[in-house]
Amino acid sequence: KAKSEGRSTYHFFEAGMDADLQQRRSIEAGLRLALQRKELRLMYQPLLGLAENRVTCVEALLRWDHEGRTISPTEFIPIAEETGLIVVIGEWVLREACKTATSWPGDVRVAVNLSPIQFKSRDLLGLVKSALSDARLPPTRLELEITESLLLADNDANLKVLHELRAMGVRISMDDFGTGYSSLSYLRSFPFDKIKIDRSFMRDLTGRGDSQAIIKAVIGLGQSLGMSTTAEGVETEEQLEMVRAHGASEVQGFLFSPPLPPAALANLLHSEATKHQVGDKKAS
Ligand code: C2E
Ligand code: MG
Ligand code: MG
Ligand code: MG
Numbered sequence: 001k002a003k004s005e006g007r008s009t010y011h012f013f014e015a016g017m018d019a020d021l022q023q024r025r026s027i028e029a030g031l032r033l034a035l036q037r038k039e040l041r042l043m044y045q046p047l048l049g050l051a052e053n054r055v056t057c058v059e060a061l062l063r064w065d066h067e068g069r070t071i072s073p074t075e076f077i078p079i080a081e082e083t084g085l086i087v088v089i090g091e092w093v094l095r096e097a098c099k100t101a102t103s104w105p106g107d108v109r110v111a112v113n114l115s116p117i118q119f120k121s122r123d124l125l126g127l128v129k130s131a132l133s134d135a136r137l138p139p140t141r142l143e144l145e146i147t148e149s150l151l152l153a154d155n156d157a158n159l160k161v162l163h164e165l166r167a168m169g170v171r172i173s174m175d176d177f178g179t180g181y182s183s184l185s186y187l188r189s190f191p192f193d194k195i196k197i198d199r200s201f202m203r204d205l206t207g208r209g210d211s212q213a214i215i216k217a218v219i220g221l222g223q224s225l226g227m228s229t230t231a232e233g234v235e236t237e238e239q240l241e242m243v244r245a246h247g248a249s250e251v252q253g254f255l256f257s258p259p260l261p262p263a264a265l266a267n268l269l270h271s272e273a274t275k276h277q278v279g280d281k282k283a284s
Contacts, residue, residue, distance in 0.1 A: 043259035059111040060097035098135035111143040139169035148180030199233020
């Protein structure tokens with residue numbers, strides 16, 4: 001009996017793998033054509049500076065419109081990374097985001113996510129320079145978000161590129177901080193400009209108290225290391241007030257704004273700019 005059970009489990013598992021593999025193959029094939037078919041687009045989510053009380057930065061987030069549905073980057077980025085397609089896709093994202101940012105007010109930066117693969121496979125420094133100069137965007141208006149996995153290998157070449165980017169005036173952010181297994185040591189290996197605290201810490205705030213203690217500690221750490229801190233995934237007023245009280249520099253999340261199409265984001269930025277101008281006139 002045990003044997004037959006084992007067998008049926010095995011067959012079930014195998015069939016499941018086939019379906020997964022098939023779906024993967026089809027995503028892979030579709031992804032190869034996505035750029036030329038113009039199925040990729042960027043959404044833009046504003047980050048609110050708490051001291052400034054305005055949008056200080058906007059993160060570009062990739063979307064793929066494929067066969068009638070929109071596929072999340074969490075679904076296709078891993079496949080794009082495994083196939084190496086992330087290199088051309090990532091180049092498109094960087095160029096597109098820089099171009100779009102030129103139409104925003106000059107004090108708003110654009111943040112672009114980078115995959116570790118992009119460091120390995122191409123002249124990343126050359127690409128960033130060319131994307132900035134083609135768009136005529138000053139380097140100080142660009143932030144690049146990297147994850148801990150980039151530094152996992154403790155790769156000197158990657159660190160060198162990061163230092164060169166920073167020397168150009170580009171800011172470097174550590175994304176999803178706290179999700180890797182050795183977060184603290186990465187803060188020692190490179191002087192990040194910004195730490196983005198992963199939204200998993202925001203999620204269970206009302207439950208256990210330890211998430212709040214961690215958020216508080218990371219913000220304090222950022223302050224003492226001269227790095228700004230962004231709280232990701234802020235969805236409620238309570239979370240906003242908590243991270244504000246602990247001294248976070250920025251918040252990002254559905255409470256302030258979800259990721260928006262480029263036109264809606266531009267409207268938000270320009271209505272905000274007008275609001276400030278009116279305020280300034282009143283004051284003077
Ligand atoms: P990320 O860089 O940490 O981006 C933040 C993610 O959190 C986004 O998911 C955003 O929509 C989501 N988010 C923002 N505020 C909230 C909130 O209040 N609650 C909740 N539940 N979620 C919120 P998205 O757009 O699905 O992107 C997922 C991930 O995919 C990104 O995480 C990033 O790692 C990756 N990604 C997105 N675009 C790119 C890209 O152009 N290149 C690369 N390499 N990765 C990308
Ligand atoms: Mg990010
Ligand atoms: Mg993040
Ligand atoms: Mg995240």
